Amino acid sequence: MTIILASLITVGVIAFILSVRAKDLPQPEPVSPFHHLDERKVAIYENLRDLQFEYRLGKLSDQDYQQTKLDLQRELAGVMADIDRVKAEIAAGKIPAPAPELVKAPTKAPATYICPSCKTEFDQPLKFCGECGKPMKAAQA
Numbered sequence: 630m631t632i633i634l635a636s637l638i639t640v641g642v643i644a645f646i647l648s649v650r651a652k653d654l655p656q657p658e659p660v661s662p663f664h665h666l667d668e669r670k671v672a673i674y675e676n677l678r679d680l681q682f683e684y685r686l687g688k689l690s691d692q693d694y695q696q697t698k699l700d701l702q703r704e705l706a707g708v709m710a711d712i713d714r715v716k717a718e719i720a721a722g723k724i725p726a727p728a729p730e731l732v733k734a735p736t737k738a739p740a741t742y743i744c745p746s747c748k749t750e751f752d753q754p755l756k757f758c759g760e761c762g763k764p765m766k767a768a769q770a
C-alpha cells in the first residue's frame with residue numbers, strides 16, 4: 630500500500646513538474662515546411678559563390694569549374710522544384726501550413742495541485758494546503 634501510494638505521488642510530482650515546465654517554456658516558433666529547403670538553397674548559393682571565387686583565383690580548372698557549377702545548378706533546380714512542390718501541396722490542402730503538432734490541442738491530464746511542503750494532492754487550486762496549512766503558491770495554475 631505504501632509503495633503504491635509513494636509511486637502515485639511520484640507520478641503526480643513528475644506530472645506537476647512537466648506541466649509547470651511546459652507552461653514556463655516559450656512556444657517554439659512554428660517551423661516552416663520550407664525551412665530545410667531554404668537552408669539547402671542558401672548552402673548551394675554559398676557553394677556557387679565559393680566556386681566562382683576559387684575559379685577566379687585560378688584554383689580550379691575550367692573543366693572542374695564548369696562541371697561543379699553544373700552539379701550545383703542541377704541541385705539548386707531540384708531544391709526549387711521541391712519548394713514548388715511543397716507550396717503546391719499546401720495550396721491543395723495536402724499538408725497543413727504550420728507544423729501540425731502545434732495546431733493539435735495538447736491532451737490535457739486532469740489538473741492536480743500538489744502542496745510543495747507535504748506533497749498532498751488536490752484537484753483544485755488552493756491558496757493554502759488543506760493538509761498542512763502551508764501556502765501553495767507554486768501550485769496556482
Ligand SMILES: [Zn+2]
Nearest residue numbers: 744747758761
Ligand atoms: Zn501541505
